[in-house]
Structures are given as C-alpha cells and as structure tokens.
Amino acid sequence: MRIAAAPGVRAEDRPTPAVPNYGIDSDRLLDRDSLPAALRRRWDGRYAVDEFGGDPHLQDFLVAPVVGRLPARTVGAEHLPATGGALLVANFGVGLLEPLLVAGAVQRAVDRRLRLVGLPTVPGLGALTHKLGGVGRRPGDVAAVLRAGHLAAVPLGRTLSPRTAGEAPRLVIGATLGFPVLPVAVRPSGPVGLPVGGWVVAVGPPCRPPDGTATDDPLAAAELAEDVRRAVAAMLRGESGHP
Amino acid sequence: MRVLVTGMGGHLGTRVAQLLEARDDVEAVAGFDIVPPRRRLGRSVFKRIDPRDRDRLVEFVRDFAPTAVAHFGVYEPAARMGIRAARVASEECTVTALGAAARAGALECVAVRSGIEVYGRGGRRPEVPDEHAPLGPTTPYGRTCLDVEAHAAGLARRHDVPVASLRFAPISGSRAPSPVGRLLRLPAVPVPALADPPFQLLHTDDAAWAMVAALDRRAQGPFNVVGPGAASPWQAVRLGGRVPVPVAGPGWLLANQFAELAGSPVPPHVLELVRRGRVADGGRAVDELGLVGLVPTQEVLADLFAWASVTPLPGAGRPAVVATPGSS
Incomplete structure (x- = not known):
C-alpha cells in the first residue's frame, strides 16, 4: 500500500481497488460457470461476498436466469x-x-x-x-x-x-x-x-x-x-x- | 517529529516503529509496552513499562516530550490477554500516556487505535456504518474503543491538538496474534446455521500504514479503515479447507467452550462477528488519508490460511527430537 499524493481525492477519481473476487465481478454479470464448476466453486469457498452481504456468484446462478426470462x-x-x-x-x-x-x-x-x-x-x-x-x-x-x-x-x-x-x-x-x-x-x-x-x-x-x-x-x-x-x-x- | 508509540511491544506497534524509523522527518521514536518488541528495531528507544505503573510511565513520557503519539496501547481481548485485563490495560495506558504526552507541552498530533466494533451490530444500527453513524457498541471491546476515543477527544478539546481515531476492521495477518484468525484456523469452525453475515478484515501492515498516514497528515476525526470486499463465515471456513459446524441458539455456549478447549478463546466481539457480521464503509480513509491499495479482505484470509503451522528454520538442520508415532 502506498500513500497517494494529494489528500481529498474525489470519489470518481479514485482507482477501484482490485478486490480478488475469484473472477466474479461484483457489479457486472459475467458468463456463468457450468453446474459442476459452480458446485466445485461453492465447495472450495472460492467466491466472495460484498460488504452488503450480497453473493454475486449465487445471484448469477439463481436470480439472473429467472429475472432475465x-x-x-x-x-x-x-x-x-x-x-x-x-x-x-x-x-x-x-x-x-x-x-x-x-x-x-x-x-x-x-x-x-x-x-x-x-x-x-x-x-x-x-x-x-x-x-x-x-x-x-x-x-x-x-x-x-x-x-x-x-x-x-x-x-x-x-x-x-x-x-x-x-x-x-x-x-x-x-x-x-x-x-x-x-x-x-x-x-x-x-x-x-x-x-x-x-x-x-x-x-x-x-x-x-x-x-x-x-x-x-x-x-x-x-x-x-x-x-x-x-x-x-x-x-x-x-x-x-x-x- | 518525535513520535511516542504506545503498545510498541505488539506486532502493530513494532511495525509502526519500523515504518517511522525509515523516515527522514522523524527525529526520534520511543515506545513502551508490557512485553518486549516482536521484531528487530533500529534507532527506536523501547522501555518495558506496565501501564498500571503510572509514575514510571509519566516520567518516561515527560522526559521524551513527544510531538506526536501513535496510540496502539488499546488491547484487543483474547489477542494476548483476557477481557478484563485488556480493558484495564487499555484504559490505564490511554489515560496516563496521552495525559502525560499532553502535559509535556510539545504535542502536535495524536492518532489512536479504535475498531469498527464501536458501531455495534443489530437493532436499528446501520448495516454498513460510515463515520457519521451513531456509536452503540454491543461488546466489551467496542466499549473499550469508545472509551479510548472519548478520552482522546477530551484531550483534543483541552489541548487543541488534532486527534484521529482509526477504527480498524478486525486486524488479522499471518503473523500477528488475533482471536478471529485463531478461530478460523481451527480444524472445525462453528458457523451460524441460519445466517451468513459479511465481515471485513484488515491486514496488519495496512493498519500500521494507516497510523503513519494519519500522523503524517495531522488527520482529525474518525476514519474507518477496512480491507475492501468482504467474506462470510461459511465461505471463509471452506476457503481454508476447514469443516463448518452449523450452530444455532444455545449451541453457541457449547461451541464457545469447545473452541476455548481447542486453543482459541472466543471473546464476545469475535462471536458477534461470526453471528452478525462486521462491516463498515471505509471510503473516507481512502479519500482523506490516501490509503490506496489496502489489502482486500479475501487476500487477508488467503494469507491467514497460507500460514504454515510449523515454519522450518533455514539452516537449522534436522530437528533433534523425532518422536512422532508411526515414523521410523
């Protein structure tokens, strides 16, 4: 971690921190895993939750196909x-x-x-x-x-x-x-x-x-x-x- | 800058002392703690003083006459001492050291360790509090943090010095002793059966950096310092390859006893983290303290689990005693 040059950086100028989300974007939908790969990912714990308790991996699997149809x-x-x-x-x-x-x-x-x-x-x-x-x-x-x-x-x-x-x-x-x-x-x-x-x-x-x-x-x-x-x-x- | 580091014997205090030593604008670094420093220090002066020994502490601080105080003398319960002892030591250290530093007359800025435990969880409290959220701690450590902040704010008012309260997410790393890290590294970890609340962690090095940044910028007011992203108990336990044990209601009393027997006492604030989550909005610290590139919560977790149980020392040769059954 480094200390940035100037204090008071505006929110929109702030670089988005690279949160390791195991390839899952917390805002944008991506291609879904196949079912075995998804189950494997759940078993291994290689998914992240966000600060609000949301689980993007689960959302893409359960919510996206339903609301999309x-x-x-x-x-x-x-x-x-x-x-x-x-x-x-x-x-x-x-x-x-x-x-x-x-x-x-x-x-x-x-x-x-x-x-x-x-x-x-x-x-x-x-x-x-x-x-x-x-x-x-x-x-x-x-x-x-x-x-x-x-x-x-x-x-x-x-x-x-x-x-x-x-x-x-x-x-x-x-x-x-x-x-x-x-x-x-x-x-x-x-x-x-x-x-x-x-x-x-x-x-x-x-x-x-x-x-x-x-x-x-x-x-x-x-x-x-x-x-x-x-x-x-x-x-x-x-x-x-x-x- | 002449910096007094309270709690210098802890992992965090030692790390901050190392960071300060490396800076040209820091004239002198001095510190004290109950235990000796955990790493090699260069030009820092360390004195082993129990904060309850007020006279020696006041004399040491007065002779040093610090211009800045990095206050790490806020002890988390079950990190290295019990709940009561941690509370007393934190209280004594805060009152005596900060008071003496202010009376020495040269004080220009103070940064204290606090925790996002001060916001508490549940009830009508916000789920992701920012610095404006009302303070309502629900655990002993949260109340300790609130007391420390109150003492520091009083000092700021009376002596007109900027005081920054750094509300850290639970600090965890591969080498620092932390109760939440110990719990997650048990072979089987109790997790809530009907919930999976998010929690955030902060890497030890980032906590030290944040302290240096706060002193450097003479920051004032509260700052939430959290690792970006979050984890949840079920996910964290599986990531570490541990066995999640679902627990509900009174089962937690039993789970608590088992965890303590297994070598990981679970203080109330860690129990609350597992059952109700522990997150905060860290935007202000990123903007105003310039903390760009904090280690994300998931990486802190990965670091925690990557820590080998036994680290072989290079060049130490074969261990002298080989007495494991089954090995020839």
Whole structure:
C-alpha cells in the first residue's frame, strides 16, 4: 500500500481497488460457470461476498436466469448508466413483481446487477434475501451501496392500483443526494391494465437537484422526491412526452 | 517529529516503529509496552513499562516530550490477554500516556487505535456504518474503543491538538496474534446455521500504514479503515479447507467452550462477528488519508490460511527430537 499524493481525492477519481473476487465481478454479470464448476466453486469457498452481504456468484446462478426470462419490454433503457452508482425509484404493488421486473430490465440493458431495497428481513430469510441482492432499508445503507458504485432500486410506497404512484422515499433520496435518481414505471402492457403480452418497464431521464445544492439539504431532497414521484406517475399514465 | 508509540511491544506497534524509523522527518521514536518488541528495531528507544505503573510511565513520557503519539496501547481481548485485563490495560495506558504526552507541552498530533466494533451490530444500527453513524457498541471491546476515543477527544478539546481515531476492521495477518484468525484456523469452525453475515478484515501492515498516514497528515476525526470486499463465515471456513459446524441458539455456549478447549478463546466481539457480521464503509480513509491499495479482505484470509503451522528454520538442520508415532 502506498500513500497517494494529494489528500481529498474525489470519489470518481479514485482507482477501484482490485478486490480478488475469484473472477466474479461484483457489479457486472459475467458468463456463468457450468453446474459442476459452480458446485466445485461453492465447495472450495472460492467466491466472495460484498460488504452488503450480497453473493454475486449465487445471484448469477439463481436470480439472473429467472429475472432475465420475465416477459417485459424496456423503454428508455439508454438512461440506465453503464457504470457508477445510481438510485432507481420504481412503483411498487403487491408482491415482489415490480422489483424483479426492474432487475430484469437492468440486466438486459446494461448487464449489471441491481440491489433491491426493502425486501423482507425475517431471521433466516433475511440472510437469503441479502445474499440474493437485497440491502437494508436504512438510508445510510442505501447511500453506502451507491458510494460503492452499484445500482440500487428503492420502491415508492405500496399501492394496490397498478396505475398510481405511492409516496416517495424522502429519507433515502435525502441520504443519497448527489447521485442520479432515475424514475422507473412498471406497467402492464395490455389494455385496461392487464398484463397481456407482459409488462413495460419505462425508465425516465435522471432527476437531479438544482446545481450547487448541499448534500445535506432536506428541502432539496423533498423537492427531488416529489419530482421523481411525479415523473413515475406521469409514466404510469403513459402521458405523451414521457417514455 | 518525535513520535511516542504506545503498545510498541505488539506486532502493530513494532511495525509502526519500523515504518517511522525509515523516515527522514522523524527525529526520534520511543515506545513502551508490557512485553518486549516482536521484531528487530533500529534507532527506536523501547522501555518495558506496565501501564498500571503510572509514575514510571509519566516520567518516561515527560522526559521524551513527544510531538506526536501513535496510540496502539488499546488491547484487543483474547489477542494476548483476557477481557478484563485488556480493558484495564487499555484504559490505564490511554489515560496516563496521552495525559502525560499532553502535559509535556510539545504535542502536535495524536492518532489512536479504535475498531469498527464501536458501531455495534443489530437493532436499528446501520448495516454498513460510515463515520457519521451513531456509536452503540454491543461488546466489551467496542466499549473499550469508545472509551479510548472519548478520552482522546477530551484531550483534543483541552489541548487543541488534532486527534484521529482509526477504527480498524478486525486486524488479522499471518503473523500477528488475533482471536478471529485463531478461530478460523481451527480444524472445525462453528458457523451460524441460519445466517451468513459479511465481515471485513484488515491486514496488519495496512493498519500500521494507516497510523503513519494519519500522523503524517495531522488527520482529525474518525476514519474507518477496512480491507475492501468482504467474506462470510461459511465461505471463509471452506476457503481454508476447514469443516463448518452449523450452530444455532444455545449451541453457541457449547461451541464457545469447545473452541476455548481447542486453543482459541472466543471473546464476545469475535462471536458477534461470526453471528452478525462486521462491516463498515471505509471510503473516507481512502479519500482523506490516501490509503490506496489496502489489502482486500479475501487476500487477508488467503494469507491467514497460507500460514504454515510449523515454519522450518533455514539452516537449522534436522530437528533433534523425532518422536512422532508411526515414523521410523
């Protein structure tokens, strides 16, 4: 280890440390092992976990094939960043359908894994959801995920109707101020809200606070949260001018 | 810079003394500890003083009049002493040595050893705390670290010197005695049956480097210093080719006893690491202390397991006694 020249290196200039992950990228999906090779790797312990308890090797094996096959069409995939941290804010209905559809869209568009915020944390089950890509609900934990350069999806408040957007996660958006926030709407593609022929995952352009905003400005966070909620609501209604 | 290294007898303290000796801007290095240094030192002055012997310690520190203090006199339980003894020794060493250094009048900066144990685990605590997270230690070592930080912060206020608290991830390496390393190197290791929480380790050399960097930059405030990436109990145990023994609930009491009988006492903070994980966000130390290229957690683990049980000394010839049954 060496001491770098200047103090106060900005996060984006910092060289990414080469974490030995036994050839497994902790952010980007790679080719999968064959089943015997994967079992061998699990037996030998030659896989790594990340700070958030995620297990990229297990995710690629169990989650990626499932979410990759969900019937969904992605609109506005060009807004998804190929590198770096970003927060995806999506509407949330009953069950886990919406987060999984968003994960599938991200996987198809940019080949990256998505960390899901707010999965259930029952003892035993919590350990499994963490391994498969869930992260804690606390704002500080979500901020840590973004600082580490990953994509995280946080749900709007749960609603029963698939056409309305729930309350925005104001605290999480406040803690992650400075990172791009992408509004994401998941809507059934058929008429009158029926998933005939699958779903549409619409990704909007990133919302940002006005230039010069301090990273601990609660008012800016609240305004940004409202902007994002409105963008999701507009995309859910399928308004013109929105993807 | 005239640097006082407390806890110089430990592996970390000795390593820091070696790094400081090699620098031209360091005028003198002096240190003390309960035990003598573990490696060869050059121009450093070492004195064997028990921190509980206050008068001798105060006299030694006052005569040296340090301008910087590298405080490694924070003893981890079960590394080389028990929980109670470690707590008392840490407390005495912190209060007496830092106080005497401040009163000697030349003090310009201080860096203390702490641990990410100060954040505690569970409850409403964040899973990956950064330096702003509330401090709520849940283990005796965590509380010791919190006390040390509090004493150091008080000193910073009263004497107006910058104090850096280096919150290290559990320090482990192939040669330093560490309770977590000892546990993972048992032939069969207890692991939680229903969980597999992530934990991070820090290489001993990196801990020493971080201390030198903090003094060099006159850093102020807390810094999490962790090895990038993470490991989990099941993975770590298999990586070392050990047998994982799933344990749940009251079974931990039994597992604890067995581990102690096998030569690896498991203090509460190590038990917590295995059962609830131990991670922190180390971004600030990388940015502000310039700690680029810390050894990743997985490499620390690999280093730990690559350590041969018996290292043959070159040139030592055949061992004098060959008394293993079965060998002719």
